[in-house]
Amino acid sequence: MVRVIGAGLAGSETAWQLARRGHRVELHEMRPLRQTPAHTTSDAAEMVCSNSFKSDDPFSATGILKAELERMDSLVLRCARATRVPAGNSLAVDRAAFSALVTAELRAHPAIAWIEDEVRAPDPAVPTIIATGPLTAEPLAQWLGERCGGARLFFYDAIAPIVLRESIDLDLAWYASRYDKGAADFINCPLDKAQYETFLDALLAAERAELHDFDTPYFEACLPIEVMADRGRETLRHGPMKPVGLDDPRTGRWPHAVVQLRQDSLAGDHFNLVGFQTRLKWGAQKEVFRLIPGLANAEFARFGSIHRNTYVQAPKVLDATLACKGIPNLWIAGQLSGVEGYLESAAGGLAAAESVDRALRGLDPVPLPRETMLGALLHYLAHASPKDFGPTNAMLGLLPPLPEDALDARAAKRAGGARGLKEAKGRLHRDRALASLEAHLAAAGARA
Ligand SMILES: Cc1cc2nc3c(=O)[nH]c(=O)nc-3n(C[C@H](O)[C@H](O)[C@H](O)COP(=O)(O)OP(=O)(O)OC[C@H]3O[C@@H](n4cnc5c(N)ncnc54)[C@H](O)[C@@H]3O)c2cc1C
Secondary structure (H helix, E strand, C coil), rough: EEEEECCCCHHHHHHHHHHHHCCEEEEEEEECCCCCCCCHHHHHCCCCCEEEEECCCCCCCCHHHHHHHCCCCCCHHHHHHHHCCCCCCEEECCCHHHHHHHHHHHCCCCCEEECCCCCCCCCCCCCCEEEECCCCCCCHHHHHHHHHCCCCCEEEEEEECCHHHCCCCCCCCEEEEEHCCCCCCCEEECCCHHHHHHHHHHHCCCCCCCCCCCCEEEEEHHHHHHHHHHCCCCCHHHCCCCCCCCEEEECCCCCEEEEEEECCCCCCEEEEECCCCCEEEEHHHHHHHCCCCCCCCCCCEEEEEEEEEEEEEEHHHHHHCCCCCCCCCCEEEHHHECCCCCCHHHHHHHHHHHHHHHHHHHHHCCCCCCCCHHHHHHHHHCCCCCCCCEECCCCHHHHCCCCHHHHHHHHHHHHHHHHHHHHHHHHHHHHHHHHHHHHHHHHHHCCC
């Protein structure tokens, strides 16, 4: 029997993968007995902030990771594809339908026993995967800090608000995708220069929720909107409010700035403000975000908020198969292990299941090849500098460089400019990743 603690993005994938490989699984989840500060349901794999599994571009880092997960029959990815909502080139889902589907799959599996309780410490006699996420309940987080040999680290992560579609003024806002690529999936709210300046002044002056720990950094790739604004008056126009490729139908031109909203439910009644994660106080969010043209009467289904995330110092604590160094029978998966993102967390869950499966069958651990996106992520966890270690998303930069003669950069550039070169590189990385994965699966005797 294997114990999985936490039915989040990682734990759900781990439990299902282990059950699929013939193991009996006890899946321990504390919700709804005890909620985290960000979760609100009792379902598995709840997405606490955005509803996106990021880009579906096959030659991007997340596109390559998805191809690997698909090849390894990922539960999370299959459920995401089954509940997707329109979002241009990204894989976004109806968050409620997605979690309900993952939950139904887990609860229906005869080898998985779902146990509703908070685990305070693992039982050393039982093979256990801790997948309790960035908001791990305090007793277990303390146990990890004391027992895992490395410091327990933190960063702040924020959530973006969601508004009701019927409260968006579509006389001012319009449906479109950037550069009209694909279907018109986003609602776009245009701001002229004066409106942008007024919005920025209000944002900078608005009251922020207090932070309890001033030494904890933000996750750089997901800064609160007001923190981005602190960095300069033009920062937002080059970030989440960039107007490029969005022709306002009323003027035929790009506005000075744009706020994009992405569909959040299959019914299309909820939309989230893309990139507007925030720690403004709720009253201030109402006041400031209603200054955005099209959102003057916005009704909020959820406000933004900020949370302190926990993760372990992976290079000290974990090897590249997610096993805890020096603690037999223990693996850590998901965001707690130092990856960042829904997709990366689920991917870590899958890798942990493979490691545990090998261990239970008495086989030596075999890390995934570094040439795969998932293997590169896990290699980073095990080998990054412990001193400045911070969580990471999937990025092409984590992959080993391509052989020098692999790419005719000039020809690729001539054919498609900078974009063509990027795509050609991505294609080579993808081909190499998938070939390495095939070789790994064949060697490991794994079945697809
Ligand atoms: C505020 C915030 C915003 C985020 N925004 C995004 C985003 O927009 N996009 C993105 O890709 N990622 C985002 N993340 C990062 C991260 O990818 C997600 O948190 C992801 O859900 C992590 O997956 P996980 O399985 O590791 O943890 P989780 O999905 O959080 O799952 C952990 C599970 O363990 C349970 N649990 C905790 N402690 C115990 C215990 N002691 N006993 C039993 N059960 C326990 C929890 O209830 C939870 O169900 C955000 C994180 C936070 C905190």
